[in-house]
Amino acid sequence: xxxxxxxxxxxxxxxxxxxxxxxxxxxxxxxxxxxxxxxxxxxxxxxxxxxxxxxxxxxxxxxxxxxxxxxxxxxxxxxxxxxxxxxxxxxxxxxxxxxxxxxxxx
Numbered sequence: 001x002x003x004x005x006x007x008x009x010x011x012x013x014x015x016x017x018x019x020x021x022x023x024x025x026x027x028x029x030x031x032x033x034x035x036x037x038x039x040x041x042x043x044x045x046x047x048x049x050x051x052x053x054x055x056x057x058x059x060x061x062x063x064x065x066x067x068x069x070x071x072x073x074x075x076x077x078x079x080x081x082x083x084x085x086x087x088x089x090x091x092x093x094x095x096x097x098x099x100x101x102x103x104x105x106x
Contacts (some may be wrong), residue, residue, distance in 0.1 A: 004038045016070065024052070027082065035057075
């Protein structure tokens with residue numbers, strides 16, 4: 001999985017980059033076909049914001065999170081992406097089960 005990290009009105013330090021990479025590499029555990037991930041970290045006044053766009057097999061997922069702390073924003077972002085990936089994976093599995101039922105009925 002390719003991870004691209006950029007900052008908008010913030011310098012992305014090595015500590016932030018390491019935190020994002022360590023936390024978001026766990027997405028492979030939930031879904032195998034994650035091809036790329038683009039993360040944008042930004043600051044607007046007192047709001048620390050993290051946004052991510054994830055490309056998975058045939059699907060593009062987007063999530064955003066904001067908090068007073070950038071690390072908390074990144075963690076919340078991960079939770080949102082995990083929820084979306086689980087839902088996507090369940091839809092794929094349910095679709096395949098439907099096909100199996102149709103084949104057995106014939």
